[in-house]
Each structure stands twice: as structure tokens, then as C-alpha cells.
Amino acid sequence: MVRDFVRREVEPVAAHHDHADTVPFELIDRMKELGLFGITVPEKYGGMGLDYTTFASIFEELSKGFMTLSGAIGTHHILTYVLDHYGTEEQKQKFLPDLASGRKRGGLALTEPSGGTDMANLQTTAKKDGEEYTINGTKMFITGGASADFLLVQAVTDLEKRQRGGITMFIIDNPTPGMTFEPIRIWTTPSKAHQHLIHLDNVRVPQTQVLGEVGHGFSLGQQWLVHHDRLLRGSMALGILTRALEMAIDWSKQRVTYGQPIGDRQAIQWMLSDVYIDIMNLRALTRETAARADDGEDVRVEASMIKYCAGEWGWRSIDKIMQVFGGLGESLDMPIAHWYLCLLYTSDAADERSSV
Numbered sequence: 001m002v003r004d005f006v007r008r009e010v011e012p013v014a015a016h017h018d019h020a021d022t023v024p025f026e027l028i029d030r031m032k033e034l035g036l037f038g039i040t041v042p043e044k045y046g047g048m049g050l051d052y053t054t055f056a057s058i059f060e061e062l063s064k065g066f067m068t069l070s071g072a073i074g075t076h077h078i079l080t081y082v083l084d085h086y087g088t089e090e091q092k093q094k095f096l097p098d099l100a101s102g103r104k105r106g107g108l109a110l111t112e113p114s115g116g117t118d119m120a121n122l123q124t125t126a127k128k129d130g131e132e133y134t135i136n137g138t139k140m141f142i143t144g145g146a147s148a149d150f151l152l153v154q155a156v157t158d159l160e161k162r163q164r165g166g167i168t169m170f171i172i173d174n175p176t177p178g179m180t181f182e183p184i185r186i187w188t189t190p191s192k193a194h195q196h197l198i199h200l201d202n203v204r205v206p207q208t209q210v211l212g213e214v215g216h217g218f219s220l221g222q223q224w225l226v227h228h229d230r231l232l233r234g235s236m237a238l239g240i241l242t243r244a245l246e247m248a249i250d251w252s253k254q255r256v257t258y259g260q261p262i263g264d265r266q267a268i269q270w271m272l273s274d275v276y277i278d279i280m281n282l283r284a285l286t287r288e289t290a291a292r293a294d295d296g297e298d299v300r301v302e303a304s305m306i307k308y309c310a311g312e313w314g315w316r317s318i319d320k321i322m323q324v325f326g327g328l329g330e331s332l333d334m335p336i337a338h339w340y341l342c343l344l345y346t347s348d349a350a351d352e353r354s355s356v
Helices: 002-020 024-035 052-065 065-084 090-102 219-256 266-294 300-330 336-350
Strands: 107-111 125-129 133-145 149-158 167-173 181-185 195-208
Touching: 002 024, 002 052, 024 065, 052 219, 052 266, 065 090, 065 107, 065 149, 065 167, 065 219, 107 133, 133 149, 133 167, 149 219, 167 195, 167 219, 219 266, 219 300, 219 336, 266 300, 266 336, 300 336
Parallel strands: 107 149
Antiparallel strands: 125 133, 125 149, 133 195, 149 167, 181 195
8 A cells, every 4th residue: 555655646756845845745645544644553543553563664665755754754653652652541532533643743852952862961841830830941953843733842850860750751732832943954955944943931731741650751752762763764764775776776777888788797786786785684673673562572772773774774875876876876856865865864873872
């Protein structure tokens, strides 16, 4: 179903939206019809009730067609996952049906200007005031923040305990008085801001919208990092690299130099073979980790390995694809240059451990 949707409806218009840096809302609407905003949401709340192994495969197919589409459901499923596993029944009934249908969109507000995603160093605070909490702070680089209908926000509720029982997760409706947004333009999408700075100035949130238990927000954040950020980085890279390899193989058969297709030369064959090996290794790691996550195993180490390998292997592979295409790979009429930037960015993010 998803593969057919990508080939028939996404691939023919992906280049147009990529060049114009526009969001294909007509495709987003089709994804809603296909149930792709509730992939892992239980059927009783209107979702498809599928496992993470299937979700990873769907994410790969969408990334193969147009990465913006996989991104549209990536952060959204963070909220549905945490709500499904840790929300009260009242919260599930209130939020999950609209999220599963795509009528409402969700997102996550964790990263801060001072400490990035270092959850132990959060500066945003939440103080209890009767039946409500008052939240103050700033979040940064929040993908789709302004367009989300609900945001998961982590804040410190006990300054002494912090990550050891002093961080709590809140569900905040958008709009809410005191919450404002500033667009952030980044180098991969310079003409349009998809990320935002969020200011929280005395934002009042009812106690009923605390997600999970007070003080357990740190562990909830670890859960979404494993299942929706690190693990799915592998699926994103796999989608890009699989499509890029298909295009490179076709091109190596068409491009003739000195009387023969470049695909007949060992140097080109070696590069294509190296890319294929990286794809197969990354796919094996991603699918095994997703299957173990479905079985309830702790896969934090393996998920972090996926993020690292998606960056390192992804960038070196797309670099070889770029070499196969030569100067044509740098053309904005081709998606290769955009994929190159995306995987280079992922590689830099994965390699923070050496930079630090």
C-alpha cells in the first residue's frame, strides 16, 4: 500500500516540492486517508495498531519517496507512542483518536538553547499552583512546533532531583496563552522555516495534562529517543540510499564514456557494491532492533548504534553515489545534492561524540 502510494503519487511531484521548498499538503491529506498518522496507535483509538518493525519499514518507504513526508509522521508518533504507553485512559480518549486520524498533529519540545538535548540540564521549570502548573522557559529547534496542535514539553519540577525524579512531561495545547513561536531558518531549507524557537512565559497547564507521573519525565524522554529518533534515523537513511542506489545503477548503464557504459568499469562497480553492503548492514541492524523493541527488550544501545551508523555509513555512501553521477549529481534538477546535505547533517549529528 505505502510503496504503491509513494511510486504513484509521491515520486512524480517530489522534485517540484523539493525545489520550491513547499509542504505537499495534498499528500499529507492522502496519508491521513491511508491511516499513516496512527500507525502504532491501538485500533480501539482509531489507529492501525501495527508494531515498530512495520513502522520502520513504512518510514523507509516514505523516505525513499520524499523525506518531508516521513518527517511529518516522525515527531507526530512520538506523542502517540508516549500517550499510548503512559497516558491515563482519560488522556488517551481525549487525544489519541484525533491524532490517529491526522485531524490533530503532535510534536515534541525538548531541546533548549543552553544544553541542547541534555535532559539532565533542562532550564525550563514548572511550578505547582493549585490544580495547575506554571511553566517558564525556552525551547529551540522544535520541528513543526508552530503547526502542532499539541506539544510534549519537559520541564523541571524539582531543581534538586532533576533527572533523578525531578523532571516532568506535560501535554500543552497549541495555542495556549504565553506560548509564542519564532521561526528558525537552517541551511538545509534556507527559504522556509520548519523549526522554531518556543518561548514559554507563565504558561498555565492543568494538572490533568501531566503525562505519566510527576518526576518521571526523564525516563519518558529516554523512551521516545530510543523508538522515534535513534531507531528511525536508520529507516530514513535506508529510504534515501535505496532510492539513490537504484538511480545510480540506472545511470551507470546509460552514461557512456570512451565507448562503454561507466557501469562496466570496476571502479564504479566497487562504489555501487560498497553502497549496497552499507544498505544491507544498516537494514539488518534496524530491523533486528525494531523487532527486539516490539518484544519489550531494552534497545537503547542498539538504537544509538543505528543513529551513528545511519550517519557515518549514510554519508559515505551518498558521497560515492555523488561520484557516480559526477557533475550531474550537483544539479538541483536531481535529488542527489539534497540527499547529500541531509545525510551529511545526520553524519555530523551522529559524530557529536568525537566533537565533544
